[in-house]
Amino acid sequence: MSKRILGLSIAxxxxxxxxxxxxxxxxxxxxxxxxxxxxxxxxxxAFELGLEHIGGRLGGLDTEIIYGDDKRxxxxxxxxxxxxxxxxxxxxxxxIIWSNLLLxxxxxxxxxxxFLISSNAGPSAVAGxxxxxxxxxxxxxxxxxxEGMGKYMTSKGIDNxxxxxxxxxxxxxxxxxxxxxxxxxIAGEVYTKLGQKDYQAEISxxxxxxPSATYIFLPGGMGINFVKQYAQAGLSKQIPLYSxxxxxxxxxxxxxxxxxxxxxxxxxxxxxxxTVNRRFVDGYKKKYGxxxxxYAAQAYDTVMFLDHAIRKAGGVxxxxxxxxxxxxxxxxxxxxxxxxxxxxxxIQNIYLREAVHEGGEYFTRTKGVILSAHxxxxxxxxxxxx
Amino acid sequence: MDPLLLLEQTFNxxxxxxxxxxxxxxxxLVFGIMDMVNLAHGSLVMVGAYLATTFIEWTGSFIGGxxxxxxxxxxxxxxxxIVALRTLYRRNHLDQVLATFGLILFFNEIVRIVWGPxxxxxxxxDYLSGQxxxxxxxxxxxxxxxIIAVGLAVAAxxxxxxxxxxxxMLIRAGASNNEMVGALGINIKSLFxxxxxxxxxxxxxxxxxxxxxxxxxxxxxxxxxxxxxxxIIIGGIGSIRGAFIAAILIGMVDTLGxxxxxxxxxxxxxxxxxxxxxPALASMLIYIxxxxxxxVRPQGLFPARNG
Numbered sequence: 001m002s003k004r005i006l007g008l009s010i011a012x013x014x015x016x017x018x019x020x021x022x023x024x025x026x027x028x029x030x031x032x033x034x035x036x037x038x039x040x041x042x043x044x045x046a047f048e049l050g051l052e053h054i055g056g057r058l059g060g061l062d063t064e065i066i067y068g069d070d071k072r073x074x075x076x077x078x079x080x081x082x083x084x085x086x087x088x089x090x091x092x093x094x095x096i097i098w099s100n101l102l103l104x105x106x107x108x109x110x111x112x113x114x115f116l117i118s119s120n121a122g123p124s125a126v127a128g129x130x131x132x133x134x135x136x137x138x139x140x141x142x143x144x145x146x147e148g149m150g151k152y153m154t155s156k157g158i159d160n161x162x163x164x165x166x167x168x169x170x171x172x173x174x175x176x177x178x179x180x181x182x183x184x185x186i187a188g189e190v191y192t193k194l195g196q197k198d199y200q201a202e203i204s205x206x207x208x209x210x211p212s213a214t215y216i217f218l219p220g221g222m223g224i225n226f227v228k229q230y231a232q233a234g235l236s237k238q239i240p241l242y243s244x245x246x247x248x249x250x251x252x253x254x255x256x257x258x259x260x261x262x263x264x265x266x267x268x269x270x271x272x273x274x275t276v277n278r279r280f281v282d283g284y285k286k287k288y289g290x291x292x293x294x295y296a297a298q299a300y301d302t303v304m305f306l307d308h309a310i311r312k313a314g315g316v317x318x319x320x321x322x323x324x325x326x327x328x329x330x331x332x333x334x335x336x337x338x339x340x341x342x343x344x345x346x347i348q349n350i351y352l353r354e355a356v357h358e359g360g361e362y363f364t365r366t367k368g369v370i371l372s373a374h375x376x377x378x379x380x381x382x383x384x385x386x
Numbered sequence: 387m388d389p390l391l392l393l394e395q396t397f398n399x400x401x402x403x404x405x406x407x408x409x410x411x412x413x414x415l416v417f418g419i420m421d422m423v424n425l426a427h428g429s430l431v432m433v434g435a436y437l438a439t440t441f442i443e444w445t446g447s448f449i450g451g452x453x454x455x456x457x458x459x460x461x462x463x464x465x466x467x468i469v470a471l472r473t474l475y476r477r478n479h480l481d482q483v484l485a486t487f488g489l490i491l492f493f494n495e496i497v498r499i500v501w502g503p504x505x506x507x508x509x510x511x512d513y514l515s516g517q518x519x520x521x522x523x524x525x526x527x528x529x530x531x532x533i534i535a536v537g538l539a540v541a542a543x544x545x546x547x548x549x550x551x552x553x554x555m556l557i558r559a560g561a562s563n564n565e566m567v568g569a570l571g572i573n574i575k576s577l578f579x580x581x582x583x584x585x586x587x588x589x590x591x592x593x594x595x596x597x598x599x600x601x602x603x604x605x606x607x608x609x610x611x612x613x614x615x616x617x618i619i620i621g622g623i624g625s626i627r628g629a630f631i632a633a634i635l636i637g638m639v640d641t642l643g644x645x646x647x648x649x650x651x652x653x654x655x656x657x658x659x660x661x662x663x664x665p666a667l668a669s670m671l672i673y674i675x676x677x678x679x680x681x682v683r684p685q686g687l688f689p690a691r692n693g
Contacts, residue, residue: 254601
């Protein structure tokens with residue numbers, strides 16, 4: 001072998017691994033045990049599917065993922081995040097379903113100059129004044145769905161709406177977000193016990209108030225209880241039901257006929273027609289045998305977002321360059337279109353969805369865009385300009 | 387408030403009370419007669435709901451499903467008593483609390499393994515999903531009337547068994563002095579097994595009735611358990627009559643409190659404050675009531691062991 005060829009092959013080998021030592025480490029925290037595992041496990045599945053689709057290398061670099069189970073507890077999440085940042089020295093902490101858990105780790109992670117990526121939680125507390133240049137949310141700001149519903153119901157000329165939510169912070173926020181864009185009259189505003197089982201008394205009071213529509217935020221089992229009892233009281237045919245975060249891929253199988261004809265809002269849907277989404281939904285169905293819910297879609301998007309930004313920045317060592325690449329928000333997303341607001345929260349479309357029963361299956365179908373390129377209400381309080 | 391709505395809400399409270407009675411009946415029998423604190427009673431509610439949901443799907447018939455689920459819950463009650471509880475009667479209450487808490491974890495996990503973590507669908511046949519309008523302007527779900535009928539039938543049934551039959555006599559005798567009953571040649575062990583399984587059936591029946599109303603999911607029985615304990619403490623431990631009256635009382639207070647308190651508070655404080663404090667205060671009402679009753683009658687309204 002001549003010296004020239006030898007030299008060339010060495011040069012080529014070096015070009016293939018420009019910085020041989022560079023590696024990406026991501027800590028992915030979600031809820032894998034307990035009842036809420038039904039949200040966290042699909043997220044982990046979708047995250048793994050995303051990695052599979054990009055060949056297991058984020059931005060073409062050697063990739064190590066460390067999974068953590070937060071058990072839905074803020075203190076556990078904080079311990080996990082601290083360990084990932086200090087001991088494992090990760091470049092990104094991602095995942096996080098619950099707003100209270102995100103708030104617990106937001107300070108420690110961003111102060112340590114590690115990027116924090118929320119794949120679901122979007123509390124207002126970190127969207128306004130306390131926004132951070134090291135925190136990105138690739139999911140949604142919590143108020144976006146109720147705002148979308150308020151906008152839609154106003155545009156349909158629906159007046160005199162009865163609103164109901166559990167008596168805790170998120171419940172209050174969901175009503176506040178709704179009222180921000182709903183211009184009609186409120187027929188009644190009721191806060192129920194968290195985890196309530198029987199809603200018959202509330203339903204009687206609701207009927208007596210004679211509203212023209214009902215708006216609820218009752219996530220998980222509460223939604224199943226309410227929607228079933230609402231239908232049994234014969235109200236679903238008389239007073240149309242609109243909901244946020246209540247009728248979804250996880251609760252619909254337990255509601256079935258009772259939920260058919262109710263409306264919801266979402267920033268993503270399995271039937272959105274774009275290449276990335278088709279690849280994701282088909283791949284997910286094939287690998288896990290189920291239609292993914294939006295939690296899973298966001299976890300998949302987290303992979304696409306990291307992969308694209310790292311590739312564009314040419315690695316993870318230059319944090320300023322990486323941040324600029326992340327801010328561009330031009331990754332191939334299951335949502336079709338996506339942009340970051342100045343507070344690093346998404347600007348995205350909000351869709352109306354209707355629960356339907358067709359061909360023996362119950363699912364939600366996209367009925368159109370309610371708000372296009374919608375940004376959250378807190379971005380204006382965030383001091384970041386870029 | 388409109389008097390007709392108030393009437394309807396009172397009726398809602400009554401129906402809620404009947405549901406509570408179904409759950410509390412078994413709890414008070416076991417606590418009163420066997421002196422056994424059974425925290426896993428809520429798990430039996432869950433097991434009943436899951437079994438009924440599964441059997442209804444298998445048989446394709448609501449009645450058929452319940453007809454299978456009731457003996458199955460009885461069998462599970464017998465099994466739990468023989469395997470787990472029998473060794474606990476002579477232990478103190480703290481040991482019993484610990485062991486039956488373990489049973490809660492066991493049942494929740496086994497349900498998760500067998501049926502999965504996602505809520506099951508449990509619906510109603512068409513002939514039960516209608517409404518009747520016996521209060522003008524307020525069509526009431528037929529199914530909830532059936533719950534009331536079942537609850538009243540169970541109450542009457544228990545009363546007849548305990549007061550009028552030989553079995554009931556043995557139960558009462560076993561409660562006041564079980565060693566003496568054993569010395570007289572009665573098999574007290576199998577009597578206790580039977581009583582526990584009977585309690586399991588009542589809890590299971592409550593779960594079966596709840597299935598079509600609420601989400602059938604792991605841990606669905608626990609929120610009811612706390613209220614059931616309040617019922618038996620107010621009613622007097624071991625007293626079926628006490629459990630019935632206390633359940634209706636709790637049902638009324640909880641329901642009317644939930645509905646009226648926020649409106650009542652709005653008269654005095656700002657709307658936003660009333661919206662927050664109202665529901666919070668309403669959910670405390672039954673515990674405040676319990677505390678008040680315990681101050682006046684520490685033994686409960688209908689003292690145990692002779693009710």
